[in-house]
Amino acid sequence: MRILVTGGQGQLGVALQRALSEHEVRALGHADLDVTSAAAVSEAIELLHPEVVIHAAAWTDTAAAERDPAAALAVNGEGSGNVARACAAAGVPMAYVSSNEVFDGEKGAPYDEDDPTQAINEYGRGKLAGEEAVRKAGGDFYIVRTSWLYGPGRTSFPEKIIERAQADGALRGVTDEIASPTWTGDLAPALSTLVSTRRFGLYHLAGEGGCSRKEWAEEVMRLSGIGLPVKPALQADFDLPYRKPVDSTLANHRAAALGITLRPWREALAEHMRTPQITELIAARAGQR
Template identity: 50%
Template sequence: MRVLITGAGGQLGRALQEAMSLHTLIPLARADLDVTDRAAVFRAILRARPDVVIHAAAMTDVDGCARDPEKAFQVNALGTQAVAMACVAAGAALVYISTNEVFDGTKREPYLEFDPPNPINPYGRSKWAGEWFVSHLLQRFYIVRTAWVFGPGGNHFIRKILRRADEQGALRVVHDEVGSPSYTRDVAAAIARLIETEAYGIYHFVNEGMCSRYEYAVEILRRTGRAHIPVTPISLAEFPRPSRVPPFTPLRNLCGAALGITLRPWPEALEAYLAEEGWLVG
């Protein structure tokens, strides 16, 4: 199978290349393809003649999207429209990587694939617009929502927590934002299995379980030999950000599990990642 990957230089893009290594890959990093350049998108996809395009390129800086919503929509919505239209022209299926932030966070149990999106910030709205283009322009598509992504090479929550812990010696972390940590290697492996099924639709690929940012930080510190560092729980209201935060957005993998595609619990994935980086203690 010929698989073209946009955003191939990102942490998920790199994991996808490893997971798809048995396929013929066309990896395109940001320097190779600007998804806001519609003509370039069409040239790249038509030239590559892929069977499947995995569209992982995105503006994922949530606060950056809040500061510049127009750019967020140019990249995440109109860029996705261009990729989807090029897939139609090339006869390729599309995997669109989306996010838990398409939900408003008011539900009190994990979100299913069938729950109606209602994004509350520019990042979520731009990604939801991308979902709209994919589902309305294509017949053969997979929308894969993930959340709180971490993996080698990324500037994610784990790295930020460890850096702040070492620099400051104490942390204040929000306790009322709850979600689903997701290891790039596990998400990529799930996507690799998914495209073999041709079971098109919407999927939630996150590591099993949920936690608050505070619980997540405490576990990170404990597993890296920093349990002595004090962590004070604070509310979202005490941690102002440019972007409005949906407070409760764990995702439940119902549709993937029906196909036999499941991801391990997030504490196991966290341990595997910390061991890979050489940070695991004990």
């Protein structure tokens, strides 16, 4: 199958290229394809003739989205609409990677696919606008919400926690932001399986279970052997221009009904912590002491 991946140089895009190795994959980064240009997107799809498009390109900097919401919306909302309309015109199914941050986090239980959305920050509003644009385009689509992505190839939360622990000797983690850590090494194969089903619609695909940022950092410290305590904090303790949902844990009901599941987040994190990216980071930092 010929598959076009947007956001091909991001951490999910890199993982998708590995997971889709049995297919003919063309992965385009921002330098290759500006999704805010409808003409460029249409031209790429006409030229490459994909059988499915996985749209992973996104503006993911939450703070920058608050400072420049129009620019973030241009990528996450309008850019996703450009991809969706070009796919619909070409008769090509697309998979749009969305976010847990389309929810306000006030439910008090994991969100399933039928729960109403209510974004509380500009990043979430942009991703929600992208979902709406995909639905309105008129083509076949998968909307896949995920959360707290991390994985090989880019510095993500576990790496940042290790670096901070070794540089500062102190850690704080918020207790009022809870979600589902999702390893790209699990999400990418799940996406690969999903797009082969042609069972179009809205899905949640995230690591099984949820935790706070503090609990996630504590597990990183335990698995790394560094063992530094993580002091509790609240979002309000940090000078941030945005709010995050208090508990936006995702329940993966529809994908599970198709036999597509992701591992519990602790199990996936343990595998990530055994990758060379992590073990070499720990060894290098230890050698600098």
